Amino acid sequence: MANLDSKIPAGPIQDKWTNHKFNLKLVNPANKRKYDIIVVGTGLAGASAAASLGELGYNVHAFSFHDSPRRAHSIAAQGGINASKNYPNDGDSIFRLFYDTVKGGDFRAREANVYRLAEVSGNIIDQCVAQGVPFAREYGGLLDNRSFGGAQVSRTFYARGQTGQQLLLGAYSALSRQIKKGTVKMYSRREMLDLVMADGQARGIVVRNLLNGEIEKYSAHAVVLATGGYSNVFFLSTNAMNSNATAIWRAHKKGAYFANPCYTQIHPTCLPLHGDNQSKLTLMSESLRNDGRVWVPKKAGDKRPASQIPEDERDYYLERKYPSFGNLTPRDIASRNAKEVCDEGRGANGGESVYLDFEDSIKRLGKKAIEEKYGNLFEMYQTITGENPYETPMKIYPAPHYTMGGLWVDYNLMSNVPGLFVLGEANFSDHGANRLGASALMQGLADGYFVIPYTIGNYLASTKFTAVTAAHESFKKDTEEVENRVKKLLSIKGKRTVDDFHKKLGKLMWNKVGMARNEKGLKEVIGEIKELREEFWKDVNVVGQSKDLNQTLERAGRVADYLELGELMAVDALHRNESCGGHFREEYQTEEGEAKRDDENFRYVGAWQFEEAGKWNLNKEELNFEYVKLAQRSYK
Amino acid sequence: MNGNNLNLKLKIWRQPSPKAVGAFKDYSVSVSPDASILEMLDELNNDLERRSEEPVVFESDCREGICGTCGLVINGQPHGPIPKIATCQLHMRHFKDGDTIYIEPFRAKAFPVIKDLAVDRSAFDKIIQAGGYISVNTGGVPDANEIPINKNIASEAFDSAACIGCGACVAACKNGSAMLFVSAKVSQFALLPQGQSERKERVEAMVATMDEMGFGSCTNTYACEAECPKGISVRNIARLNREFLIASLSSQNVEE
Ligand SMILES: Cc1cc2nc3c(=O)[nH]c(=O)nc-3n(C[C@H](O)[C@H](O)[C@H](O)COP(=O)(O)OP(=O)(O)OC[C@H]3O[C@@H](n4cnc5c(N)ncnc54)[C@H](O)[C@@H]3O)c2cc1C
Ligand code: SF4
Ligand code: FES
Numbered sequence: 010m011a012n013l014d015s016k017i018p019a020g021p022i023q024d025k026w027t028n029h030k031f032n033l034k035l036v037n038p039a040n041k042r043k044y045d046i047i048v049v050g051t052g053l054a055g056a057s058a059a060a061s062l063g064e065l066g067y068n069v070h071a072f073s074f075h076d077s078p079r080r081a082h083s084i085a086a087q088g089g090i091n092a093s094k095n096y097p098n099d100g101d102s103i104f105r106l107f108y109d110t111v112k113g114g115d116f117r118a119r120e121a122n123v124y125r126l127a128e129v130s131g132n133i134i135d136q137c138v139a140q141g142v143p144f145a146r147e148y149g150g151l152l153d154n155r156s157f158g159g160a161q162v163s164r165t166f167y168a169r170g171q172t173g174q175q176l177l178l179g180a181y182s183a184l185s186r187q188i189k190k191g192t193v194k195m196y197s198r199r200e201m202l203d204l205v206m207a208d209g210q211a212r213g214i215v216v217r218n219l220l221n222g223e224i225e226k227y228s229a230h231a232v233v234l235a236t237g238g239y240s241n242v243f244f245l246s247t248n249a250m251n252s253n254a255t256a257i258w259r260a261h262k263k264g265a266y267f268a269n270p271c272y273t274q275i276h277p278t279c280l281p282l283h284g285d286n287q288s289k290l291t292l293m294s295e296s297l298r299n300d301g302r303v304w305v306p307k308k309a310g311d312k313r314p315a316s317q318i319p320e321d322e323r324d325y326y327l328e329r330k331y332p333s334f335g336n337l338t339p340r341d342i343a344s345r346n347a348k349e350v351c352d353e354g355r356g357a358n359g360g361e362s363v364y365l366d367f368e369d370s371i372k373r374l375g376k377k378a379i380e381e382k383y384g385n386l387f388e389m390y391q392t393i394t395g396e397n398p399y400e401t402p403m404k405i406y407p408a409p410h411y412t413m414g415g416l417w418v419d420y421n422l423m424s425n426v427p428g429l430f431v432l433g434e435a436n437f438s439d440h441g442a443n444r445l446g447a448s449a450l451m452q453g454l455a456d457g458y459f460v461i462p463y464t465i466g467n468y469l470a471s472t473k474f475t476a477v478t479a480a481h482e483s484f485k486k487d488t489e490e491v492e493n494r495v496k497k498l499l500s501i502k503g504k505r506t507v508d509d510f511h512k513k514l515g516k517l518m519w520n521k522v523g524m525a526r527n528e529k530g531l532k533e534v535i536g537e538i539k540e541l542r543e544e545f546w547k548d549v550n551v552v553g554q555s556k557d558l559n560q561t562l563e564r565a566g567r568v569a570d571y572l573e574l575g576e577l578m579a580v581d582a583l584h585r586n587e588s589c590g591g592h593f594r595e596e597y598q599t600e601e602g603e604a605k606r607d608d609e610n611f612r613y614v615g616a617w618q619f620e621e622a623g624k625w626n627l628n629k630e631e632l633n634f635e636y637v638k639l640a641q642r643s644y645k
Numbered sequence: 646m647n648g649n650n651l652n653l654k655l656k657i658w659r660q661p662s663p664k665a666v667g668a669f670k671d672y673s674v675s676v677s678p679d680a681s682i683l684e685m686l687d688e689l690n691n692d693l694e695r696r697s698e699e700p701v702v703f704e705s706d707c708r709e710g711i712c713g714t715c716g717l718v719i720n721g722q723p724h725g726p727i728p729k730i731a732t733c734q735l736h737m738r739h740f741k742d743g744d745t746i747y748i749e750p751f752r753a754k755a756f757p758v759i760k761d762l763a764v765d766r767s768a769f770d771k772i773i774q775a776g777g778y779i780s781v782n783t784g785g786v787p788d789a790n791e792i793p794i795n796k797n798i799a800s801e802a803f804d805s806a807a808c809i810g811c812g813a814c815v816a817a818c819k820n821g822s823a824m825l826f827v828s829a830k831v832s833q834f835a836l837l838p839q840g841q842s843e844r845k846e847r848v849e850a851m852v853a854t855m856d857e858m859g860f861g862s863c864t865n866t867y868a869c870e871a872e873c874p875k876g877i878s879v880r881n882i883a884r885l886n887r888e889f890l891i892a893s894l895s896s897q898n899v900e901e
Contacts, residue, residue, distance in 0.1 A: 150793030
């Protein structure tokens with residue numbers, strides 16, 4: 010077991026990034042275009058990185074399985090983006106955003122990274138406004154803020170309920186400008202299926218051209234992965250249908266450590282399940298908790314409609330249990346409490362959902378104000394459920410939403426594989442065991458606009474490269490492997506569909522590696538996943554051809570990877586004998602039912618090294634807390 | 646099957662490749678009224694796969710009406726019969742038991758069919774690359790609050806920026822024009838102070854690329870606005886025309 014070096018710069022936390030930037034080696038402007046950089050993924054993290062690197066003069070090759078960068082999953086983010094601007098003058102600061110993030114992550118994130126994130130957060134807002142992102146404004150013409158879970162200040166910038174869309178369109182426009190200039194070459198409808206190593210460095214990728222099925226290879230001096238999260242391992246999640254783990258999983262199998270795979274976020278405010286044919290779960294932005302009150306009936310089995318339950322028979326359980334944060338407790342706590350009241354039989358209409366009620370806010374602020382803030386979310390709710398939330402309270406239930414785990418990276422956002430950088434949701438870096446709302450957009454853009462442009466230069470300037478082209482032996486070998494795998498999938502011709510396997514895996518994960526986990530369930534599920542994986546490779550039916558647009562084949566490859574990743578998530582959850590943030594082990598809770606950490610034994614990042622399918626070695630990065638005192642989180 | 650289910654006849658456009666001749670093919674399905682139309686196609690595809698038949702190719706991603714990936718012509722209307730939603734938001738409760746539903750790809754000269762219901766909309770990216778941005782590099786920009794913007798103007802700019810790039814406007818237009826899409830981007834930046842310095846070059850470059858990519862011209866039929874899932878208004882087109890006129894009157898790189 011190795012102890013990982015996170016390369017945190019020395020010095021006081023507020024000076025680390027400034028000093029580090031000064032100490033980093035620079036690439037001479039005239040030499041930049043001699044370096045090829047591959048960026049896989051053009052969501053917020055990838056598009057901002059590719060555009061910024063192109064502007065600096067590097068030769069950037071950007072890849073996405075989407076038809077256009079504007080389709081990336083980032084587009085769906087609703088609620089907002091945090092930044093410690095302190096425009097409302099309510100006491101925010103870099104330190105407070107840093108503090109809230111470390112505490113919100115239940116002390117399982119790296120302090121230095123989080124501090125840097127808070128430090129550059131303000132620049133992100135400046136950058137986006139300069140690009141023409143239409144953030145919400147006050148009557149005086151200045152930017153408006155709202156509050157989000159886990160914070161007592163208003164630091165969330167937003168663009169109606171479509172913040173991710175507007176930020177991504179901003180990054181997409183910057184990227185488009187570089188494509189036009191020729192500094193970035195965009196390869197869309199390409200799916201990365203392998204990472205290519207040469208001389209111990211990441212030097213390229215193998216992709217499948219999704220239009221014609223050709224396997225293509227590309228070489229470069231460094232590879233940046235910004236391929237998003239892996240919540241779709243649960244089949245039903247709030248993620249876009251095509252979000253997947255394949256890029257990071259293939260990199261993992263080539264040596265990159267996978268950190269904290271079991272840290273998954275179950276979002277408290279999603280629409281409840283409606284039926285078996287459901288393909289995904291819809292998120293209702295957490296910003297709704299600013300003005301909506303969460304409640305359930307006091308009595309178990311109370312099936313009366315909400316309107317017939319009098320005030321004194323309602324339990325506003327979040328306000329009752331957490332008076333200072335009330336409806337704005339962090340996500341993990343809000344989700345777990347929802348599950349708890351439903352398990353007690355107190356769900357809305359006795360089922361699996363709780364109420365989110367706007368009646369009081371509409372009385373207090375007027376319907377118009379509520380409409381202005383949440384209009385499109387209310388519309389979306391009505392489109393899907395056919396119910397009008399201005400009149401009857403919404404029904405919500407938790408759903409898998411975000412994965413804090415991801416490939417391990419050091420302070421420079423480089424994985425343990427030299428030359429492989431990982432940005433955005435795909436890395437594990439800043440959110441510890443639980444991410445605060447509106448912090449993913451912040452992290453993706455911080456990584457892409459303000460961190461990677463510096464740190465990748467240092468790597469390029471200080472590394473010796475041999476001439477490696479796509480004709481290199483490694484490319485040949487990896488291309489053959491990818492082709493064989495495609496052939497294998499198409500040749501099984503079994504009886505069950507790819508979706509059948511994915512749904513089955515999703516159920517296993519939700520029941521045993523979901524909101525609450527225990528030793529017995531985890532041990533069982535590891536066996537069950539292994540079995541399912543074997544069945545998959547014997548009995549899946551992948552219809553169609555390899556040299557064609559073949560969506561079944563695309564999904565099959567992704568599900569094959571989930572069947573390995575799912576097991577690792579369970580292995581990680583089983584090894585972590587404590588509860589922290591989104592990882593709740595039933596055996597480890599306080600008397601009040603809160604997550605109970607074990608700082609003595611688990612104050613580390615668990616970074617798994619792949620040996621073979623079903624076999625991993627654990628490496629650790631110890632976490633030190635010098636600025637935020639370790640404490641039991643309290644939102645009472 | 647389930648008593649509440651709707652039994653429907655589907656006529657779905659099948660076309661194996663861009664150059665192949667396509668045709669409608671018949672299918673029968675039984676589907677829950679709570680399912681979305683794409684979930685219905687998922688189920689159909691799973692049934693086809695179980696019989697080792699090629700599933701119907703269609704594209705989607707967010708399934709929340711924001712990414713712009715989905716886009717089908719349903720009973721002759723882009724994104725189907727319900728106004729202001731994308732295809733993925735169309736739920737089967739809007740149909741009746743026994744209905745026949747026609748499902749086809751978006752059709753336009755500038756959006757060639759790739760396979761079955763999937764089309765190539767990369768021409769939209771080309772238009773954005775021509776000028777759909779404000780030329781600022783990362784870093785070195787002023788503090789966000791140094792650019793105050795009137796709330797109503799910001800809100801109007803947002804209305805234009807809400808376009809999801811789905812292409813329904815093009816599919817709805819008998820000329821296959823992309824004016825609604827282009828005008829939405831032009832308007833967003835024309836309204837904002839940040840967009841002023843490149844105002845003229847932007848509109849000229851974007852319109853020129855639109856023409857190059859094979860989109861037709863706008864004859865003010867307003868079919869685009871009616872089918873737009875985001876309610877992008879044709880007022881944007883009027884603004885684009887104004888912008889274009891001013892730009893060409895004062896342009897220094899006049900061409901014959
Ligand atoms: C419904 C919803 C609402 C949200 N709301 C908020 C919010 O209000 N605030 C907030 O801060 N966060 C929010 N989040 C979280 C946030 O949106 C995401 O974490 C973030 O956008 C991820 O960005 P990314 O750039 O890392 O990845 P993504 O946006 O997922 O982009 C991934 C990119 O990688 C590409 N890709 C992936 N795999 C491959 C491959 N193998 N080959 C080639 N290309 C590949 C894709 O094509 C895509 O371009 C929300 C998430 C959801 C699901
Ligand atoms: S203007 Fe409307 S219809 Fe046209 S691409 Fe944009 S959202 Fe789609
Ligand atoms: S799938 Fe994203 S808009 Fe329909």
